[in-house]
Every structure is written in structure tokens, then in C-alpha cells.
Amino acid sequence: MTRGKGRRPRDGPFVNRWALLAIPPIGFLVAFFLVPLIVVSLRSVTDFPKPTGDVLANYGRFFASAANLRVLGNTFWVAALSTVVCLALGYPYAYLMNLVRPRVAGLLLIAVLLPFWSSLLVRTYAWQVILRDTGIINTFLLDARVIDEPIPLIRTTLGVMLGMSQILLPFMVLPIYAVMRRIDPEYTRAAANLGAPPFAAFRRVFLPLSLPGVLAGSLLVFVLALGFYITPALLGSPKDTMISQFIASAVQQRLDWGIGATMAVILMGLTLAVLFIASRFIRLRDVYGSIEES
Amino acid sequence: MTSWRRHSPLVAAAVFLVAACGGGASSAPTAAPPESTAPESAAPTTAPVADICTSPPMAEGTTLTFVSYGGAYQEAQRKGWLEPYAALTGVTFQESEDSSNATIKAQVEAGQVTWDIVDVGNDFGLDAQADLLEPLDYTKIPKDEILEGFAGTYRVADITYGVVLGYNTEKTAGQVPEGWADFFDTTKFPGKRGFWDYSSGGIFEFALLADGVAPADLYPLDLARATAKLDTIKDDIVFWSSGAESQDLLGKGEVAMAMIWNGRAYSAKNIDNKPVEIQWNQQIVTADYFVVPKGTPNKDAAMDFIGWASCKENNAAPSKYIPYGPTNKLATADPSKVAELSVSNINDTTAYFDDAWVVENAQLLEDAYQEWKTR
Numbered sequence: 154m155t156r157g158k159g160r161r162p163r164d165g166p167f168v169n170r171w172a173l174l175a176i177p178p179i180g181f182l183v184a185f186f187l188v189p190l191i192v193v194s195l196r197s198v199t200d201f202p203k204p205t206g207d208v209l210a211n212y213g214r215f216f217a218s219a220a221n222l223r224v225l226g227n228t229f230w231v232a233a234l235s236t237v238v239c240l241a242l243g244y245p246y247a248y249l250m251n252l253v254r255p256r257v258a259g260l261l262l263i264a265v266l267l268p269f270w271s272s273l274l275v276r277t278y279a280w281q282v283i284l285r286d287t288g289i290i291n292t293f294l295l296d297a298r299v300i301d302e303p304i305p306l307i308r309t310t311l312g313v314m315l316g317m318s319q320i321l322l323p324f325m326v327l328p329i330y331a332v333m334r335r336i337d338p339e340y341t342r343a344a345a346n347l348g349a350p351p352f353a354a355f356r357r358v359f360l361p362l363s364l365p366g367v368l369a370g371s372l373l374v375f376v377l378a379l380g381f382y383i384t385p386a387l388l389g390s391p392k393d394t395m396i397s398q399f400i401a402s403a404v405q406q407r408l409d410w411g412i413g414a415t416m417a418v419i420l421m422g423l424t425l426a427v428l429f430i431a432s433r434f435i436r437l438r439d440v441y442g443s444i445e446e447s
Numbered sequence: 448m449t450s451w452r453r454h455s456p457l458v459a460a461a462v463f464l465v466a467a468c469g470g471g472a473s474s475a476p477t478a479a480p481p482e483s484t485a486p487e488s489a490a491p492t493t494a495p496v497a498d499i500c501t502s503p504p505m506a507e508g509t510t511l512t513f514v515s516y517g518g519a520y521q522e523a524q525r526k527g528w529l530e531p532y533a534a535l536t537g538v539t540f541q542e543s544e545d546s547s548n549a550t551i552k553a554q555v556e557a558g559q560v561t562w563d564i565v566d567v568g569n570d571f572g573l574d575a576q577a578d579l580l581e582p583l584d585y586t587k588i589p590k591d592e593i594l595e596g597f598a599g600t601y602r603v604a605d606i607t608y609g610v611v612l613g614y615n616t617e618k619t620a621g622q623v624p625e626g627w628a629d630f631f632d633t634t635k636f637p638g639k640r641g642f643w644d645y646s647s648g649g650i651f652e653f654a655l656l657a658d659g660v661a662p663a664d665l666y667p668l669d670l671a672r673a674t675a676k677l678d679t680i681k682d683d684i685v686f687w688s689s690g691a692e693s694q695d696l697l698g699k700g701e702v703a704m705a706m707i708w709n710g711r712a713y714s715a716k717n718i719d720n721k722p723v724e725i726q727w728n729q730q731i732v733t734a735d736y737f738v739v740p741k742g743t744p745n746k747d748a749a750m751d752f753i754g755w756a757s758c759k760e761n762n763a764a765p766s767k768y769i770p771y772g773p774t775n776k777l778a779t780a781d782p783s784k785v786a787e788l789s790v791s792n793i794n795d796t797t798a799y800f801d802d803a804w805v806v807e808n809a810q811l812l813e814d815a816y817q818e819w820k821t822r
Binding site: 202214218219220221223224227285286287308386387391392394399402404405406407408409410412 | 644814
């Protein structure tokens with residue numbers, strides 16, 4: 154850890170002159186992130202398509218529509234599902250990366266990062282080409298006479314999961330891998346010495362130690378997934394509509410910035426609520442802390 | 448229509464400039480002094496409209512920002528209008544390919560207007576957006592020559608196009624759908640159906656036409672009736688959100704029939720060489736419009752350009768490159784494209800959007816649409 158000349162009060166934060174370096178970035182964030190966020194959020198109580206005295210008119214409008222609530226619920230459902238899918242795929246992948254030689258781990262890392270280097274839209278359209286009724290998979294199976302009718306792969310939740318998990322997997326794998334790397338293999342060996350079978354050693358020693366990474370990755374994937382709308386729109390059915398799609402349509406097509414801001418505020422509020430609830434059960438410090446120790 | 452991209456890729460066979468207008472007019476009677484400001488639309492000596500059409504005011508040093516939807520659509524506008532106009536008047540055009548109603552609103556509200564002439568869809572430019580736009584100068588624009596209903600206080604149509612029923616002849620096995628009733632008949636014409644994923648794009652209108660409503664009786668839209676009709680094929684609907692996607696879906700045969708813009712169907716057939724045909728019955732003829740954002744410093748020069756582009760000599764120039772129609776009744780479209788134009792295929796079954804009603808009820812439409820769609 155850095156050794157500055159500052160005082161280190163017991164049980165307190167570590168502050169010294171170097172902390173002043175944080176002021177420009179914080180100032181930047183306040184000016185270009187926090188302030189615009191507040192300005193836009195205020196639009197939800199000031200922008201109305203027709204003048205009205207009711208300050209909460211937009212909120213009233215939002216909650217009055219069953220479709221809005223349905224889609225809001227679906228947004229969280231799809232985000233949760235994506236998190237679970239990414240976890241199911243990402244944890245074994247990170248474990249594998251941890252197990253193999255560094256060079257192979259490097260290759261595995263590149264493989265999972267590769268999607269980052271192409272456009273999200275291109276990737277999503279590529280999935281369309283693969284999954285649709287006249288796409289690669291179906292054409293192949295039809296030509297091989299394995300099936301008579303195209304399998305519905307696109308416009309299903311399966312399609313959405315494939316698209317979203319490909320994009321979000323790096324966000325799950327990297328934090329988990331970062332934590333796994335720092336787990337001393339001596340611990341699992343000690344457990345084996347004491348008589349634990351391999352799986353028990355994994356379950357009772359390795360897994361709990363890797364939990365901070367799992368939580369960090371899950372939180373990241375969940376929050377990111379909440380904001381997705383292009384991928385579900387192109388690969389999913391109307392039932393997979395996400396709230397961001399509504400926000401985009403309100404802002405760009407109907408120029409109704411009031412309701413757009415309202416939906417954004419509601420989404421943000423619910424996300425913060427999720428984080429708050431999560432913080433009751435997990436120490437968020439662990440999530441950040443997974444990167445701290447050296 | 449909306450602020451979605453809609454460009455129709457097309458082979459520009461000949462890159463000949465339109466020679467309709469008098470070439471290289473170097474000294475117009477009302478030539479302005481060579482300053483950087485646009486010439487005043489002050490009292491001309493002859494009829495203003497005729498003057499503008501053949502020799503628009505010189506404007507050396509003026510830069511006009513022209514905004515449209517990019518792709519081959521804007522390419523056709525560039526070749527048909529921008530380049531000839533620049534050669535005539537000395538104006539420099541700066542282009543943007545990201546036309547968006549939201550950007551106009553943002554610019555005007557911030558007081559920083561940089562766009563001069565914007566091509567927008569049929570859902571913009573109405574009285575509802577009066578505070579965002581400059582009223583058009585109809586002393587320069589030949590209003591009487593524009594098709595009925597396509598010239599408004601704040602907007603004038605620059606191209607017409609049709610929202611049509613496109614079908615894949617392989618998927619329909621040679622049968623020809625006669626209209627929207629056949630579109631909703633999945634027994635006679637099995638296969639999926641494509642619809643634009645937009646509540647104000649025509650989906651309700653087409654459902655009503657399929658259900659037997661006459662074009663004149665479409666508005667106010669009977670949404671309950673329309674959604675009931677849509678429910679009959681709901682599981683077979685594939686929603687597209689961009690012109691390119693619609694062209695692809697229909698061309699590949701992912702859908703047997705689709706609601707599609709005529710330029711896109713044309714491209715699927717003639718450029719992609721796919722078995723796609725258009726059923727012109729019960730098409731909706733609509734247009735894209737030129738608007739001028741409020742507060743732009745180059746207002747007069749923008750009005751000059753719009754006036755020039757609306758004249759019968761110049762209006763049809765882009766039709767040389769894309770099958771999108773002129774809006775001036777007296778303009779003659781390029782012979783190679785005339786048959787493909789929406790306006791050439793108008794008959795008794797043709798319908799039109801009631802733009803004012805649609806914009807006024809945008810929220811209602813959106814709510815009903817999403818309610819039906821996400822059920």
C-alpha cells in the first residue's frame with residue numbers, strides 16, 4: 154500500500170496530501186455527470202406535454218399504464234436472468250483461466266475480451282444472422298433434414314440471453330478472475346491435507362474466498378443489463394421489451410422529455426434501491442475491496 | 448414519419464448534374480453584394496418565384512448546414528439539389544446525416560442553432576412544434592404548385608414516398624396479395640409478417656384498412672378495432688426498426704409480406720436482386736419535409752434554397768437516383784423511375800396520414816401500441 158507522510162488514524166480513512174489529487178476528477182464528475190443528471194431528473198417534474206399544475210403528473214401517467222409496469226418488471230427480470238446466465242458461464246471460465254498456464258490464461262482472456270473490440274450493434278446483428286428462421290443455424294439444420302420447420306431461436310428469451318451474455322461476460326469474468334488469482338492455493342491444499350475431498354475443499358474454502366469477485370461481477374452485470382435495449386429489441390419478442398426502449402422512444406420520437414426523464418428517474422431509483430438492499434446482505438466494501446489488497 | 452434513418456440505396460448510374468436550371472448564372476438581376484451574409488429577400492423586380500427557380504440569389508461565402516438521413520437518400524438529395532445549387536449560387540453546403548427531431552429541440556432550447564435546413568419525417572413540422580421552427584417564406588416557395596396538404600406553415604414536403612405492402616414472391620408461392628386483408632390472412636398466405644416497430648408509423652392504419660375501413664374514414668383511429676385485428680396475426684409478426692432491416696427481412700424471406708417503404712422494396716428487388724414485389728393498392732402516400740430551426744443565422748439563405756428546390760424545374764431531381772417522388776405537381780420525374788414512384792401509383796384505395804391528428808395523439812397511440820404489444 155502507499156506509504157505517505159500523512160497521519161493514519163486508527164480505524165479511519167487514510168488521508169494525506171495525495172488525496173488532493175482526487176479533486177480534479179471529482180470536480181469533473183460533479184460538473185459533467187452529477188449536475189446534468191440532476192438537471193435531467195428535474196425535467197420529470199417540469200416538462201409536461203400540456204401545461205398542468207400537478208407536479209407529479211408525469212409519474213401519474215407512468216404508473217397509470219399497465220404496459221409501463223409490465224415492461225419495468227421485465228427489465229429487472231431480464232437483468233437478473235442475464236446475471237445468472239453470465240455467472241453460470243463466467244465462473245467456470247474464470248476458474249479455468251486460473252487453473253491453466255499464464256500463457257493459455259492470456260489467450261483465454263483475449264477470447265473473452267474480443268467482443269469488446271467490436272461494435273455492439275454489429276455483434277447483435279451478427280446474432281440475428283445466425284439465429285433467425287432463414288439464418289445460419291436453421292438453414293443448416295433444414296438442409297441436413299434434421300428438422301422440417303425452422304426452430305424459433307430468435308425473438309425468444311433464449312436469443313436475448315445469447316446476445317446479452319456475450320456482451321456482458323467480460324464484466325463477470327474479469328472481477329472473478331482478479332479475485333481468484335489472489336487466492337493462495339495453499340488453502341485448498343491445507344484443506345486436502347486435513348482430509349477434505351476435492352469438491353468439499355472447493356466448496357468450503359475456495360468458493361467463499363472467491364465470493365467478493367462473484368458479487369462484484371454480478372452487481373456490474375446486473376446494473377449494466379438494466380440499461381440494455383437494443384439487444385432485447387433485435388433478438389427478443391415484444392414480451393422482452395425493456396424500459397430503456399421506452400425512454401429512447403419518448404426522447405427521440407415523441408420529444409416528450411418529461412416522461413423520458415420520469416422513466417429514467419424511476420429506473421435509477423429502483424437500481425439504487427437494489428444496491429441498497431444488496432448492501433444489507435453483502436459488505437459493498439468487499440466488492441471494492443476485491444481490487445484493493447495486493 | 449419519424450427521425451429514423453430511412454435511406455434507399457440505389458445505384459447512381461449516371462452522375463450527371465441536373466441541367467434543368469439555367470447553367471452558371473453568374474449575374475442574377477437581384478444579385479447581392481459579395482458579403483458573408485445571405486441576400487435579403489427584398490423587393491425583386493420580377494415575380495419572386497420564377498426568379499428563384501432559374502437563377503437564385505448569389506450567396507458567395509455563405510455556409511448552409513443541410514441535414515438529412517444519410518445513405519443513398521442523402522446522396523440523391525446531394526446530387527439532385529445540393530451540388531447544382533452550390534454551383535449556381537456559390538453557397539457552401541455542410542452536411543449532417545443524423546437528422547433527428549430531438550436534436551432540433553435541443554439546439555433551439557439551448558439557443559445554439561447550427562442546422563439550417565433539416566429533412567424531417569411526417570411527424571414533425573406541425574403547429575405543435577411552432578416554437579422550434581421558423582415559419583417558411585412562401586414568397587419564395589411556390590406553394591400553389593405543391594401537392595395538396597403537403598405544404599404547411601413550418602414545413603414543405605421535399606419528397607413523397609409510399610408505405611406499401613411488400614411481398615416475397617417465393618414465400619407467397621406466386622400468389623399476389625391484393626391488399627391488406629390478404630396481409631392479415633395467414634391461411635391463404637402462410638408465413639410471417641413484417642411491421643415497422645413504431646406506433647405512429649402506419650400499423651394501426653393498415654390494420655383498419657385490412658378490416659374494411661375506407662381511407663377517408665381512418666381518422667380518428669379506432670384503436671380497439673385495430674388492435675383486435677392485429678391480435679389475429681400477433682404471433683406471426685416480426686418487428687423491424689430500420690429501413691435496412693425491412694429490406695433484409697423481406698429479401699431473405701424471413702417474412703412473407705411486410706409493411707415497407709417503397710424505396711426499400713425497390714432496392715431489395717433491383718439492387719439485392721431478391722424476389723420482392725410491391726402491392727400498390729392501399730398504400731399510404733406520405734412525405735419527408737424541409738424545416739428551418741428557429742433562430743438559425745442563415746434563415747434567408749435557407750429559404751432561398753428551399754424555394755429553389757421546390758420549383759418544378761428542380762423538385763424532381765433526386766428521382767433520377769432514387770424512386771422517391773416530387774412534391775411539385777408540375778415537376779416531371781426522371782423517366783426511368785416514374786413507374787416506381789409512390790405518386791405514380793395512386794388510386795382510389797390510396798390512404799394518407801392525418802399528421803396533425805397523429806402528432807396530437809402520439810402518447811395515446813404509443814400507450815395503446817405498447818399495451819397491445821407487450822400483452
